Amino acid sequence: xxxxxxxxxxxxxxxxxxxxxxxxxxxxxxxxxxxxxxxxxxxxxxxxxxxxxxxxxxxxxxxxxxxxxxxxxxxxxxxxxxxxxxxxxxxxxxxxxxxxxx
Amino acid sequence: xxxxxxxxxxxxxxxxxxxxxxxxxxxxxxxxxxxxxxxxxxxxxxxxxxxxxxxxxxxxxxxxxxxxxxxxxxxxxxxxxxxxxxxxxxxxxxxxxxxxxxxxxxxxxxxxxxxxxxxxxxxxxxxxxxxxxxxxxxxxxxxxxxxxxxxxxxxxxxxxxxxxxxxxxxxxxxxxxxxxxxxxxxxxxxxxxxxxxxxxxxxxxxxxxxxxxxxxxxxxxxxxxxxxxxxxxxxxxxxxxxxxxxxxxxxxxxxxxxxxxxxxxxxxxxxxxxxxxxxxxxxxxxxxxxxxxxxxxxxxxxxxxxxxxxxxxxxxxxxxxxxxxxxxxxxxxxxxxxxxxxxxxxxxxxxxxxxxxxxxxxxxxxxxxxxxxxxxxxxxxxxxxxxxxxxxxxxxxxxxxxxxxxxxxxxxxxxxxxxxxxxxxxxxxxxxxxxxxxxxxxxxxxxxxxxxxxxxxxxxxxxxxxxxxxxxxxxxxxxxxxxxxxxxx
Numbered sequence: 001x002x003x004x005x006x007x008x009x010x011x012x013x014x015x016x017x018x019x020x021x022x023x024x025x026x027x028x029x030x031x032x033x034x035x036x037x038x039x040x041x042x043x044x045x046x047x048x049x050x051x052x053x054x055x056x057x058x059x060x061x062x063x064x065x066x067x068x069x070x071x072x073x074x075x076x077x078x079x080x081x082x083x084x085x086x087x088x089x090x091x092x093x094x095x096x097x098x099x100x101x102x
Numbered sequence: 103x104x105x106x107x108x109x110x111x112x113x114x115x116x117x118x119x120x121x122x123x124x125x126x127x128x129x130x131x132x133x134x135x136x137x138x139x140x141x142x143x144x145x146x147x148x149x150x151x152x153x154x155x156x157x158x159x160x161x162x163x164x165x166x167x168x169x170x171x172x173x174x175x176x177x178x179x180x181x182x183x184x185x186x187x188x189x190x191x192x193x194x195x196x197x198x199x200x201x202x203x204x205x206x207x208x209x210x211x212x213x214x215x216x217x218x219x220x221x222x223x224x225x226x227x228x229x230x231x232x233x234x235x236x237x238x239x240x241x242x243x244x245x246x247x248x249x250x251x252x253x254x255x256x257x258x259x260x261x262x263x264x265x266x267x268x269x270x271x272x273x274x275x276x277x278x279x280x281x282x283x284x285x286x287x288x289x290x291x292x293x294x295x296x297x298x299x300x301x302x303x304x305x306x307x308x309x310x311x312x313x314x315x316x317x318x319x320x321x322x323x324x325x326x327x328x329x330x331x332x333x334x335x336x337x338x339x340x341x342x343x344x345x346x347x348x349x350x351x352x353x354x355x356x357x358x359x360x361x362x363x364x365x366x367x368x369x370x371x372x373x374x375x376x377x378x379x380x381x382x383x384x385x386x387x388x389x390x391x392x393x394x395x396x397x398x399x400x401x402x403x404x405x406x407x408x409x410x411x412x413x414x415x416x417x418x419x420x421x422x423x424x425x426x427x428x429x430x431x432x433x434x435x436x437x438x439x440x441x442x443x444x445x446x447x448x449x450x451x452x453x454x455x456x457x458x459x460x461x462x463x464x465x466x467x468x469x470x471x472x473x474x475x476x477x478x479x480x481x482x483x484x485x486x487x488x489x490x491x492x493x494x495x496x497x498x499x500x501x502x503x504x505x506x507x508x509x510x511x512x513x514x515x516x517x518x519x520x521x522x523x524x525x526x527x528x529x530x531x532x533x534x535x536x537x538x539x540x541x542x543x544x545x546x547x548x549x550x551x552x553x554x555x556x557x558x559x560x561x562x563x564x565x566x567x568x569x570x571x572x573x574x575x576x577x578x579x580x581x582x583x584x585x586x587x588x589x590x591x
Contacts, residue, residue, distance in 0.1 A: 006249045013360060017372050023120055024376025031127035034486075034495065036381065036472075036479035040345055041196045042126045042136050043377055046119050047351045048203055049143065049370035052150045053210045053358035058172070059154065059163025061213070068213050069165070073172050075209035080176025081183075082203035083147075087140040088184035089195060090126075094133035096487040 038093045045086025051079030104153045111149030112366035118142025119370045123377060129492070146366050147173075156362075189484055190444045193477040194275035197344045200351055201268025207261030207354035211254045212321065214361060218254070219314045248306055250361070255302045257357030258317075259324045264350040266328025271344055274332070283334035291330055298323045341477045342385045346393075349378025385473065417553070420571035422580070425547055426587035432509035432545075434465045436501065438538055439481045440474050442515015442550065446577035449488035452514065455585050456490065462588070467494045469501035469511075469538050471519035498538060505542035513540065513548040515577050521562045530560060546570045549580050 007014060031039055058072035118138050125135025154163050163169070180199070187195045273279035298320060305316050335343055356371025358364070386393050420428075429435060437456070443449060456466045468490065474481045482495060496504065505511065513520055516538075523530040524537045540546050546569050553565070553572075564570055573580055 006247070010249065010360075013363065013365075013368060016365060016368050017356070020369055020372035021376040024123075024373045025380045027120060027124045027373075028127050028377045028380060031381075032129065034470075034479055034482040034492070035127060035129060035132060036385075037193070037196075037477045037483050038132055038136075038479070039123075039126050040348055040378070040381060040477070040479075041192075042132075042139065043123065043352070043374045043381075044196055044200050044203070044348050045136075046123065046139055046143070046370050047200075047348070047355045047374040049115075049119075049146065049367045050203055050207045050210070050351075050355035050358050052146060052364060052367050053355075053362060054172075054206050055147065055150050055169055056154060056163070056362055056364075057210050057213050058165055058169050059151070060159045061165060063165070068216060069168065071209050071213050072165075073168050075206045075213075076169055076172030077176040077179075078202040078209070079206040080173045081180040082199050082206065083143055083180070084177045085180030085184045085195070085199045085202075087136060087143070088181055089187070089192060089199070090136045091133065091140075092184065093192065093483050094136060096483065 038090055041086060041090040041093060045083060045090055048079060048083030048086055051076065051083055054079045105155055108149045108153040111145050111153070112364070115142035115146035115149075115366045116369040118145075119366075119373055123373060188447070189449075189487055190447065191276065192483070193341075193344065193475075193480060194272045196477075197268045197271045197275065197347070200344065200348050201265045201272065203351045204261045204264030204268060204347070204354055207257050207351065207358055208265060208321070208324075209261075210358050210361075211258035211261065215254050215258070215314070215317050218250070219317075251306050251309070253357050253360045255305060255317075255320065257354050257361065258321055259298065259302065260350050260357065261354035262321060262324035263328040263331065264347045264354060266325045267332040267343070267347050267350075270329055270332040271340065271347065275340060279333075281334065287330065287334055291327070294323060294327050294330065298327060341473055341480075342382055344477065345378055345382040345385060349375045349382060352376075352378055417565050418571050420547060420573055422573070422583050422587050425571075425573055426584055426591055428545060428547070429459065429464070429510055429512070429584075430462055430588050430591040432464060434504075434508045435459060435467075435510045435512060436496075436504065436508045436540075436543065437466065437468045438474075438511060438513045438516050438520060438540060439468060439470070439485065440514060440516025440519065441480075442517075443577050444475055444480065444484050445515065446579075448514070448576075448578035448581055449484045449490075451578050451581040451585070453485070453488040453490050455581050455588075456494070458585055458588055467496055467501075467504070469498070469504075469540075470495050471498055471516070471538050474516055474519050498536060502539045502542075505539050508543040509545065511540040511543040511546045513546065514581075515549060515551075517550070517562055518560065520564055521560060522564055522567075523560065523562070532560060540564070541567065541569065544569070547573055549573045549575065549577055551576060 028039060054072060054075035057068070058076050061068040061072050119142060122135045122139025122142065125131035125138060151163065151169060183195060270279060274281070301316060301320050301323070304310065305313055305320070310316060332343055352371045352374030354371070356368050356375060359366070359368030359371055383393060437452065439452070443452060459466045468485065470481050475484070485495065518532055520538050520540050521532060522537070522541060524532045524535045527533060541564065546564070548565060548570055550572065552574065565572060
């Protein structure tokens, strides 16, 4: 029963999960192998959204909870690294692809 | 109102992720797609910082100085690392960034569990010391939902495995960490994973008094599992592992979305989790191996130790001058690039050679194995950097049909992807992996630095075949000399 209640309480989220699984598979289904590395790198940057969680945790931490502050600070740094580094590296890879179009 | 605007920001961001990923899978739109996703991400991050509110933080977030300092530090280091990295080192950098994301997810879980423990079961434990175990059924007054604990643990475990695994993968790719395996490692990995799941289930189902203690134990075990998960895997499996860890981090990020009921984290995370898993499966298929087999980590483990060293045959060398003549007077040449080309940074010289030969009327093309290099598509990126035309890059299936009519195959620092043992020797660790059938061509010239086996540590019979001749030396140097010689022909 617990599980059914839990599903009912999180209905929207579960719908999103199921739909996104199919979207994720569909969207990259026919990617040419030339783009595998940039695609992996781009996807790597996108899962950097986890930084939003880090910002929320950080922004809610009480100012006397040094453990939460410290860990949250570290989480924000790491999350930013993932996002910024990921997008910049992907852009650098793809820049090389574009040059030859001229 | 502000919260509604934030919802809109998240909605836009979620759409940009999907559209961006879609655009990333087409050559013409790929770069714009990356930009679109980055713009959406910026919007979501700024929106969160300035507009986020919930019942715990009705006045919005605080600790702004910490948040901005963190973003500044991460942003500067991330940009510098990404800008400065050499093409050869790109795969390991992606692996490292992936690990950072995993660590971020694990840290969020650590903090949230701390809050949970502090606000709920640990304080109640003090009130009723008589019962030493808390059964969740009688916490109907307590808001500690099984689902929340499950999600926190899931984020912790997956994030930690992804972090530890990615760091090991990074170390292995840049040669800092050697392949390491011991007897019974598969069993140990499985036992470790089993214990991890049991312990997590124990925390979720029974919420013991010392839940925090068990929680940290799970954290430590997940890190250890991540290390031992990647440690024995070597050679051709590395791309698969990075791709798999990439999708792991996606799922870990989605756990955060579950936790905060945050749709954009959920969308982004699951999207990457699904896409990454598909990419991983595609790669496994290309190597004719099952994901389960990769997961247990059997590839790098030596099967019979020293007994594998078969007697080497004789190989013959070819001089630069001879190689130049053979190539200049052939009709059709196929270049097979590998990691050696990347290491030597020889992609530009390689393109020069190709142009020179084309001017001489030779048809030159490249045969690209899906797992050549250290990442799928590694060679494509590398050659694209050197302005090599797309149309000249042939995928494996196409190339294999072309080899029969090819005069010269020039293998540049590739090894395992042209190893005939994958077809003939059922005891070889790469048995069953599709390879480039370079042997169908009339002549094969192999450039290597030495006779040392490739990344997977397997001897390659191709080098001892009668049609094969060896051209030793650093790829860049050899190609430069070759160009000079061909100009003299």
